[in-house]
Amino acid sequence: MMKDIAKVLFTEETIAARVKELGSQINKDYEGKELIVVGVLKGALMFMADLIREIKTPLRFDLIAVSSYGASTSSSGIVRIIKDIDMSIENEHVLVIEDIVDTGLTLKYLMKTLASRQPASLKSCVLLDKPSRRKTEITPDYSGFSIPDWFVVGYGLDFAQRYRQLPVIAVLKPEAYNIGNSQEKEES
Ligand code: IMP
Numbered sequence: 001m002m003k004d005i006a007k008v009l010f011t012e013e014t015i016a017a018r019v020k021e022l023g024s025q026i027n028k029d030y031e032g033k034e035l036i037v038v039g040v041l042k043g044a045l046m047f048m049a050d051l052i053r054e055i056k057t058p059l060r061f062d063l064i065a066v067s068s069y070g071a072s073t074s075s076s077g078i079v080r081i082i083k084d085i086d087m088s089i090e091n092e093h094v095l096v097i098e099d100i101v102d103t104g105l106t107l108k109y110l111m112k113t114l115a116s117r118q119p120a121s122l123k124s125c126v127l128l129d130k131p132s133r134r135k136t137e138i139t140p141d142y143s144g145f146s147i148p149d150w151f152v153v154g155y156g157l158d159f160a161q162r163y164r165q166l167p168v169i170a171v172l173k174p175e176a177y178n179i180g181n182s183q184e185k186e187e188s
Pocket of ligand 1: 151
């Protein structure tokens with residue numbers, strides 16, 4: 001696992017410090033309110049688990065899973081909800097937690113879908129942002145780190161469903177990426 005890593009971008013300590021900062025900002029912004037946190041499976045799992053422990057605002061959380069279709073996804077923007085949240089978000093303050101914004105199509109679709117359910121407010125918090133890859137206009141309300149156009153793994157992020165358990169965020173060696181990709185890519 002660690003032998004496949006070419007470069008560590010963010011260590012456990014760096015991630016934890018940034019998650020703490022994001023938590024403080026969220027605590028300030030939502031003071032006196034209650035939150036519903038919607039985590040996007042599977043990639044946001046670690047980030048969400050760590051972030052909500054920094055949030056002092058009372059909250060409930062739910063999980064949503066989306067999938068996107070193969071290579072055409074990034075251009076077509078076809079996103080499908082494969083597991084919806086169970087709770088109503090009408091008149092609630094909702095914070096969507098996502099692992100990474102790349103083209104932005106997934107987050108845009110999710111925000112649009114959730115906005116149609118009439119929440120009191122709707123914001124997004126992403127761990128990583130690749131602004132240079134954007135295909136649609138969307139800026140996350142909270143963002144952990146901006147990164148260049150590199151494919152990264154670890155701390156929930158996968159390549160072909162692997163490497164999610166790495167405690168760091170890293171770039172793999174080129175040879176580690178040379179395994180087959182599936183038709184339908186499970187999101188996040
Ligand atoms: P978007 O719709 O292009 O913004 O894609 C967002 C999704 O693509 C994320 O939720 C991830 O699942 C996946 N993704 C994009 N870049 C990376 C990466 O560098 N590593 C792992 N997954 C990524």
